[in-house]
Amino acid sequence: MAKPTMQKPASIRATLRPLELSQHLFEVELVFPAEALGQGAVAAMPAWTPGSYLVRDYARFVDRMRLVEGRKESPLEKLDKQRWKLPASKRELTIRYRVYGNDLTVRTNHVDATHAQIIPAATFLYLEGQLDRPVEVRFEGFPGDWKVASALPQKQGAYLAKDFDTLVDSPFELGTFRTRRFKCGGTTFELAFTGLHSGDEGRITEATEKIVDAAGAIFGGFPFDRYVFLFTFAPKLRGGLEHKDCTSLISDSHAFDKPEGYYALYQLVAHEFFHAWNVKRLHDTVLGPFDYSRENPTKMLWFHEGLTAYMEHVIVLRAGVVPWSHTSKELARCWGEQVQRPGRLEQSLEESSWDTWIRLYKPHEFSPNSSVSYYDKGEMVAWLMDATLREGSRGKAGLADLFSLLWTRHGETGLRDADVRQAFKELSRKDPAAFWEAYISGRTELDAAPLLRAFGLRMEAQAPWETLPVDERQDPASLRRAQSWTGLSLAANGPTIQNVIPDSPAAAAGLSFGMEILAVDGWRTTTAAEVQRGFSQAGPGAMVTVLAADRGRVFEARVPVMLSPERSHRLVPDPRAGATPRTSFTASYGQAWPAAPVKRGGRR
Known part of the structure; x- marks a missing residue:
C-alpha cells in the first residue's frame, strides 16, 4: 500500500508597493491562508538576520x-x-503595514527613487510555528523600467520561497541595475551592479569567475544550479552578507583608482562566496533552522567566520586575481594587530564566538583591552591551522583539504566541533587537543614558528624606529619621536582619549576614555597630532605634564614616557627554506614560492 502524500501547506502571499520612495517608505501586504488561522495565530517580525549576529x-x-x-x-x-x-x-x-528603509547596509532595507534593496528579515512577518509555510512575493507599482534581481525562482510574476528560511536567505534588488552572466561547472552565475563607481565591471566579472572556479574546485563543484551576486556601490561603504544561493556586497564607489581597491573587493567576493559552503550548508546545528525572535549563540563562529576570513586569501591567490605581495602585507598587518591587542589575554575564540551578540557587534571603549574578534584572530589561527596541517602531513594536506573532507562527510547534515577535530587529527596526524587548548578555547600567544617550518615564511617584528629611513635614524630628534610611547590612543577628530592600554604609563597616570587633553608641557593641544607630538618630543625616560579635562573638570597629570613596545610586522621568505616548505606554499596558495626581497638602504 502506497504511503499517503503530505499535502503542501498553502502559501502566504506577499505584495510590496512603493509609498513615497523619496522618503524611503513602502508598504507590505500579507495574505494569510485560512488553514493557518483556524485557532488564530501570532505573526512576528524577525529580530535579526542570519549571518549578522546582532539583535536589530x-x-x-x-x-x-x-x-x-x-x-x-x-x-x-x-x-x-x-x-x-x-x-x-x-x-x-489580509494585513498591511508600512516599512521605513533608509539604511544602506547588507543587513537593512534601503529604498529611494533610484533603487530598492529589500532584506527579507527586515520586511516580512512569519507565523509562529509555521516557518515551513511557502511564501509568494510580488512587486507592484514600482517604476516601469525597474527590474528585480533575486535568487528565488519566478513563476507567473511571483517569486517563490519554499519556506520562511528560504525567503530570509533571498534578498531582492530592484532598480535599473546592470547585469552580467557566466557559467562555471554547469552552474549559472548572475551579477547585478547597482550604483555608479569608478571600477571596470568587465574586470570585476572576470575576476569573480576565477574566484568562483577556485572555490568550486575545493568542494568538487557547486551545490546549486544558479547563484546571484548583488553588487552595490556607494561612497565610503563596504560590507557583505552571505546567503545560500546569493550574496549581497557593498563597495566604495571611489575605491578603484588603485589596484588595492579591486583586491579588497575580490577578497570580499571570495569571503562571501565561500560561505555558500561554510555556514550556509556546512554549519553548527544551532545555525539553522533558526529562532528569529532571539539570539542563537554558538561557540563555532571562529570556524565559520575566522577560517573563512583566511580562506578568502587562499581563494584569491589560487584564482590569480590578487598577488602574494598584497596578501603577505594583509596577513602580516593582521598578525601584528592580534599579537599586540590587549584583549588577546582576556578572551578566547570560543568565548568571542559565544558573546558576539553582546560584545563584538556592540563594542565599547574598553573592548580592545578585553576582547578579540573571531574574524581577525580566527583568521590568524586558521593560518596556523593551515601550517600545522601542512607540517603534519608533510605538505600533502592543508586547510582547503580540511574543508573538502568535512564537506564530503557532513555536507548539510550539521557540524560539531568534534567533527572538525577529527578531520584535523586525520589530516595533520596530530592530537588536536593541544592546538584547540592553545588557540580555540585558550588564550595562548600566537606563535609564528609553524609558518616558518611549513611555508618557509619568517614573521619579522620591527620597532617604529627601525623602519625609519637611514637619515632619520641618525637624527636624534627623529629617533626620539619614534621611540616614545605612553599607551594613549586618541580620536581621529581631536585630542580626546579613545583608548588607554592597561598597565601603560597613561593608565598609571589616571588618564582614561573620553578625557580631553588640553595641553602637554604647557603647550595648548587642539588635535591628536599635537598631543602625540608633545609626548614624542620629550622622549623615553621623560616625565610630561598634561592638562586634561574630565566631564568639565580640569586637572593636571604627570605621564612618564617609555620606550615603545609597539611593533610592525612583515613576512619574509627564508632563503634557507627547503623543498617541502616551498612545495607546501604552492599547494596552499597556488602560486610559486616568493623570492626573498633584496636589501636596499639598510632595509630589506
Missing part, C-alpha cells in the same frame, strides 16, 4: 499595522515589541 529589532522600522477586510481597516493587537495577534478565521486574512 527590525520591528522598529514598521508601523501602521492593520487588518484589512474589504474597505474596513482595524488595528491588530500587539503582544510585544515584534509580535501581533491574528484572530481565528475560516477565511484568509
Whole structure:
C-alpha cells in the first residue's frame, strides 16, 4: 500500500508597493491562508538576520499595522515589541503595514527613487510555528523600467520561497541595475551592479569567475544550479552578507583608482562566496533552522567566520586575481594587530564566538583591552591551522583539504566541533587537543614558528624606529619621536582619549576614555597630532605634564614616557627554506614560492 502524500501547506502571499520612495517608505501586504488561522495565530517580525549576529529589532522600522477586510481597516493587537495577534478565521486574512528603509547596509532595507534593496528579515512577518509555510512575493507599482534581481525562482510574476528560511536567505534588488552572466561547472552565475563607481565591471566579472572556479574546485563543484551576486556601490561603504544561493556586497564607489581597491573587493567576493559552503550548508546545528525572535549563540563562529576570513586569501591567490605581495602585507598587518591587542589575554575564540551578540557587534571603549574578534584572530589561527596541517602531513594536506573532507562527510547534515577535530587529527596526524587548548578555547600567544617550518615564511617584528629611513635614524630628534610611547590612543577628530592600554604609563597616570587633553608641557593641544607630538618630543625616560579635562573638570597629570613596545610586522621568505616548505606554499596558495626581497638602504 502506497504511503499517503503530505499535502503542501498553502502559501502566504506577499505584495510590496512603493509609498513615497523619496522618503524611503513602502508598504507590505500579507495574505494569510485560512488553514493557518483556524485557532488564530501570532505573526512576528524577525529580530535579526542570519549571518549578522546582532539583535536589530527590525520591528522598529514598521508601523501602521492593520487588518484589512474589504474597505474596513482595524488595528491588530500587539503582544510585544515584534509580535501581533491574528484572530481565528475560516477565511484568509489580509494585513498591511508600512516599512521605513533608509539604511544602506547588507543587513537593512534601503529604498529611494533610484533603487530598492529589500532584506527579507527586515520586511516580512512569519507565523509562529509555521516557518515551513511557502511564501509568494510580488512587486507592484514600482517604476516601469525597474527590474528585480533575486535568487528565488519566478513563476507567473511571483517569486517563490519554499519556506520562511528560504525567503530570509533571498534578498531582492530592484532598480535599473546592470547585469552580467557566466557559467562555471554547469552552474549559472548572475551579477547585478547597482550604483555608479569608478571600477571596470568587465574586470570585476572576470575576476569573480576565477574566484568562483577556485572555490568550486575545493568542494568538487557547486551545490546549486544558479547563484546571484548583488553588487552595490556607494561612497565610503563596504560590507557583505552571505546567503545560500546569493550574496549581497557593498563597495566604495571611489575605491578603484588603485589596484588595492579591486583586491579588497575580490577578497570580499571570495569571503562571501565561500560561505555558500561554510555556514550556509556546512554549519553548527544551532545555525539553522533558526529562532528569529532571539539570539542563537554558538561557540563555532571562529570556524565559520575566522577560517573563512583566511580562506578568502587562499581563494584569491589560487584564482590569480590578487598577488602574494598584497596578501603577505594583509596577513602580516593582521598578525601584528592580534599579537599586540590587549584583549588577546582576556578572551578566547570560543568565548568571542559565544558573546558576539553582546560584545563584538556592540563594542565599547574598553573592548580592545578585553576582547578579540573571531574574524581577525580566527583568521590568524586558521593560518596556523593551515601550517600545522601542512607540517603534519608533510605538505600533502592543508586547510582547503580540511574543508573538502568535512564537506564530503557532513555536507548539510550539521557540524560539531568534534567533527572538525577529527578531520584535523586525520589530516595533520596530530592530537588536536593541544592546538584547540592553545588557540580555540585558550588564550595562548600566537606563535609564528609553524609558518616558518611549513611555508618557509619568517614573521619579522620591527620597532617604529627601525623602519625609519637611514637619515632619520641618525637624527636624534627623529629617533626620539619614534621611540616614545605612553599607551594613549586618541580620536581621529581631536585630542580626546579613545583608548588607554592597561598597565601603560597613561593608565598609571589616571588618564582614561573620553578625557580631553588640553595641553602637554604647557603647550595648548587642539588635535591628536599635537598631543602625540608633545609626548614624542620629550622622549623615553621623560616625565610630561598634561592638562586634561574630565566631564568639565580640569586637572593636571604627570605621564612618564617609555620606550615603545609597539611593533610592525612583515613576512619574509627564508632563503634557507627547503623543498617541502616551498612545495607546501604552492599547494596552499597556488602560486610559486616568493623570492626573498633584496636589501636596499639598510632595509630589506
